[in-house]
Amino acid sequence: MKLxxxxxxxxxxxxxxxxxxxxxxxxxxxxxxxxxxxxxAQSAGDKAGAWVHAYLHRKEGDLSNAAYWYSRAGQTPPQSPLATEWEDITQALLQQHT
Incomplete structure (x- = not known):
């Protein structure tokens, strides 16, 4: 599936x-x-869930909590706008899902 x-x-x-x-x-x-x-996201218990969890805390403005979850996901905290990050994560997870 595409974005x-x-x-x-x-x-x-x-x-x-x-x-x-x-x-x-x-x-x-x-x-x-x-x-x-x-x-x-919290219920997923995997790296994909941790990545989404990180994004959600970034969106919330809780950057220290977000940093923890980016680390758990094996991802670097992005500098991109939130909308771009949402699209990037969604595209990556859609590719894994197919």
């Missing part, structure tokens, strides 16, 4: 249930439900 296709799914009431938790978290975050996204 544009994922974005079209944002018009639905729920994300596809066959999506891994980190992708579902990104879907909920894009819909404005940070808390549900955070719960899903």
């Amino acid at each position: 544009q296709e994922f974005k079209k799914l944002l018009s639905a009431s729920q994300p596809p249930q066959d999506f891994p938790l980190p992708l579902q978290a990104l879907w909920y975050e894009a819909k404005g439900d940070w808390h549900h996204a955070h719960h899903l």
